[in-house]
Amino acid sequence: MALRGWAFPEWKTVARAGFGAVLLGVLAGSALADDALKLTELSPNGADACFGRVYDAAHLKAHPHQKVARIFFYYGHDPVSRPNEEPAPSDTSYNAFVATTVRGAKAPQWAGGWCNHESEDGKTGPIHCGMDCDRTLASLKVDDKGRLLLSDLQPDVYLDAGSEEELGTAEYDRQALGKEDDNFRLDPMPAATCKAEFARIDPIDPALGPPLRERLKPDQAFCYGRDYDAAHLGSHPNQLTQSIRVFRGPVELASFASGGDASNWPDGADIAVSVTTRQKSGKVTQTYSCQGEADQWRCAASSKMSDFSCDIAQKEIFLKRGADGTMMLANPNSSLAIVDLCSKAADGKTKSDDKVYRLQPMPQSACAP
Incomplete structure (x- = not known):
């Protein structure tokens, strides 16, 4: 029968995840090459690596311009996958994935890219993570306690290039990350923790x-x-x-x-x-x-x-x-x-x-x- 009273926002018209509305058809996921992961600072044993942090109420109160309440960085094979209706992932070289949940949001947003050493031999120097369209995803360092220092996270990481002009200042500020959403210090965590976090992006209803x-x-x-x-x-x-x-x-x-x-x-x-x-x-x-x-x-x-x-x-x-x-x-x-x-x-x-x-x-x- 025809159903009445449904809230049509539940029927999404655009899934804004990853790199914004562009998506480019490749954000469905990635299949990293079978070779062991190359950045030994992040993954000493070549296995997928997870880092994350969940901020408590006291921290968020002390940092009113920080929108991000949860942040996770995953280095390895695609933790997002497509459990619902989107086609199966195509092979890409993505090896880095960031998921953030802003205050009040029910699910994370995510972006993916590539991380490598910024040096001619590709084995030394700072770690830079890029995205499609020559954009920066993040810069990475690992401290002496194994924590990941993530910086250069762009406010428009989930928006299209040029979106500030398109959206206008007020709407851009609403959708972009906050002024203090950078320079995160993330703790090493089990890979399963990151996979569970990314699974929140597009969950399956088992009853269906x-x-x-x-x-x-x-x-x-x-x-x-x-x-x-x-x-x-x-x-x-x-x-x-x-x-x-x-x-x-x-x-x-x-x-x-x-x-x-x-x-x-x-x-x-x-x-x-x-x-x-x-x-x-x-x-x-x-x-x-x-x-x-x-x-x-x-x-x-x-x-x-x-x-x-x-x-x-x-x-x-x-x-x-x-x-x-x-x-x-x-x-x-x-x-x-x-x-x-x-x-x-x-x-x-x-x-x-x-x-x-x-x-x-x-x-x-x-x-x-």
């Missing part, structure tokens, strides 16, 4: 089962839907949807087989959505092209195999896995094909009950043309 990208294979047809009876529609007078189907059939499978990359699944997956409303005798079908993003599939309306021909790329829906094998569909911006997506009626927020749907798995015949 495997991600959709695992449930639904690149070469697998599927059909989910819901039919609403007169009693339901009578109690939901603002709901236009009488019947809804979300599916991949032979056409969508052939489209992915010819141009998709199974290693990046579900990115590039086409799905079709068919809707019958109270006001129309026939169903309207719209195709969407999806990509994995955090715990959902973000699907933009496509001109392929659709009933509309205008530029509708900004019309989006979002798919999530639901409990007991269901699929949740969110339509916060009138992007469901209840009305002609090219018309003015499709602009603005959805005002009816046609915002969120809990869909049941159905036989493929239920989604046949």
Whole structure:
């Protein structure tokens, strides 16, 4: 049934982690080379190394311009991974990862890069950690007690380059790190401690089962839907949807087989959505092209195999896995094909009950043309 009263910020439109909105497609993770880690100051035995610190209330009260309440630095193989809907990691050379949680935040933000000695032989001198786009992640030293001294952490480490001008001073200051968020002294910790901290970034809800990208294979047809009876529609007078189907059939499978990359699944997956409303005798079908993003599939309306021909790329829906094998569909911006997506009626927020749907798995015949 269509669900009412959901808070749509829960359906994320941009996952701002790592290097800001750019992401460059490689922040899904890294697979360090099998060679032992080279910076022996950080990792004397070649194993992954973890350093961290959690600041207490007294410290934060004494440092009002420090936003960071928790900070962890991990040197080694990717501790972030992608446990939800984003594609499996591609190989990169990242060997350093920073996670910080600011005051009041529920989850950390993170960034990754490369750390090496600043010397011609690469074996001596200060340790510098760089990021994509020739940016600095941090500078590192290890003191005589094995603690990591982390400096040069940039205020905009989680923002795009040039974001101060784009956002304006006030919003930039709100999103950037604080004036005292630098020169951290971090204690050595077990690698498992860092992995647990990074796992807080994109946690899995075990009650929901495997991600959709695992449930639904690149070469697998599927059909989910819901039919609403007169009693339901009578109690939901603002709901236009009488019947809804979300599916991949032979056409969508052939489209992915010819141009998709199974290693990046579900990115590039086409799905079709068919809707019958109270006001129309026939169903309207719209195709969407999806990509994995955090715990959902973000699907933009496509001109392929659709009933509309205008530029509708900004019309989006979002798919999530639901409990007991269901699929949740969110339509916060009138992007469901209840009305002609090219018309003015499709602009603005959805005002009816046609915002969120809990869909049941159905036989493929239920989604046949």
